[in-house]
Amino acid sequence: MKKPIALFLISLCLQADTFTSTLNSTSKRLNDTLLLSEDPATGFLVDTGLVMAGITAWGATQWDWGSKTFHFHSEGWFDRSSKTGGSDKTGHFYMTYLLSRVMASRMQDRGLSLEESSLYGSLSALTAMTFMEIGDGTSPYGFSKEDFIADSVSALVAYLIRTHPKIDEYIDIRFEYLPLNDSSGRSDLTTDYSNMRHLVAFKAMGFDALKQTPLSLLELQVGYYSRGYRSYDTVEESQHLYVGIGISLADLARRSEINVLQNIFEFYQPGHTYVETDLWSRP
Incomplete structure (x- = not known):
């Protein structure tokens, strides 16, 4: 019984490696x-x-x-x-x-x-x-x-x-777009600021001693956003400077060796992947 299970698990790993290799080679050809x-x-x-x-x-x-x-x-x-x-x-x-x-x-x-x-x-x-x-x-x-x-x-x-590649390992500059606030009158998503955040992430994975440990998945995020300043906004005006602790999706992608995901998460921050508190805010 144990042998078929082991063979099944090995098969899954080989399929995952094949998928990753195919995805990376395809993205490389597309880039070229x-x-x-x-x-x-x-x-x-x-x-x-x-x-x-x-x-x-x-x-x-x-x-x-x-x-x-x-x-x-x-x-x-x-x-x-x-x-x-x-x-x-x-x-x-x-x-x-x-x-x-x-x-x-x-x-x-x-x-x-x-x-x-x-x-x-x-x-x-x-x-x-x-x-x-x-x-x-x-x-x-x-x-x-x-x-x-x-x-x-x-x-x-x-x-x-x-x-300075070493600095690059420690720092990401990212954008988050999470349309939670109603702004149905908008016609230009590039200026829908009431659903945007911009942030700097300081990554534990930059430390060589932590690269292969679970701690490398942690990062400190410092970001800024405002709400309610567009004519179509339905929320009150406010400004926020915040700090958060997040999960490094870029490091997860690095560990899985999926290059395209690592590149995406270096510049894009999905919502709900961190906990935060305001350092400063103003209504």
């Missing part, structure tokens, strides 16, 4: 196909151009680009009276960081060194986000110097973290 060009200079221009084209389409359909003459507008930072309670600033920081990392990875796949690819990735992201801000300058929003500063700082942070 989407690289479009192996030449770094051409790839840089193509990647940046495609992102800018996507931003243009979204800006024209969602943000009323071209409806105003170009102008500047001061939005403030995290003031209670600011337009989104500061969530658009953390949103700009996160988006530039994500673009920097994705673009840098693509440039490294084209043969550039860690430092070179990180530099080009940050330059590509900052170029695209600055282009977006210029487009906003022709809309009711206006060109925001605060957004531009957030983008610039984020591009630099992305470069510094990626070029």
Whole structure:
């Protein structure tokens, strides 16, 4: 009786290994196909151009680009009276960081060194986000110097973290979207701040001594979010700075050797995977 059970368990393990190997090889082939060009200079221009084209389409359909003459507008930072309670600033920081990392990875796949690819990735992201801000300058929003500063700082942070792999093991910058608050009047999910959080995760898995222990699954999260600042929101205005203890899904993915999941959870935080308490809040 024990022998068939053992054989069954071995079979399951082999199937799991085969599944993981197939998934990783498939994602690698897809990534190579989407690289479009192996030449770094051409790839840089193509990647940046495609992102800018996507931003243009979204800006024209969602943000009323071209409806105003170009102008500047001061939005403030995290003031209670600011337009989104500061969530658009953390949103700009996160988006530039994500673009920097994705673009840098693509440039490294084209043969550039860690430092070179990180530099080009940050330059590509900052170029695209600055282009977006210029487009906003022709809309009711206006060109925001605060957004531009957030983008610039984020591009630099992305470069510094990626070029220091040891620091990269300790720190993730993530985004959470959990639509619990009714905002049915929204047409633009990218600005649905009442259902978003942006956070920094400090991971125990960065410590070599903890990598193969259960403690590596723990991480300290520090994040910010605001609620109720959009015209369609049905909740009261509030701002929150919080700290949480979470489970490192990136480490779980690393242990399972599923590369695509590890990449996703480095930048995305699913809800209900941590416990939290406010460090500061303001109604």
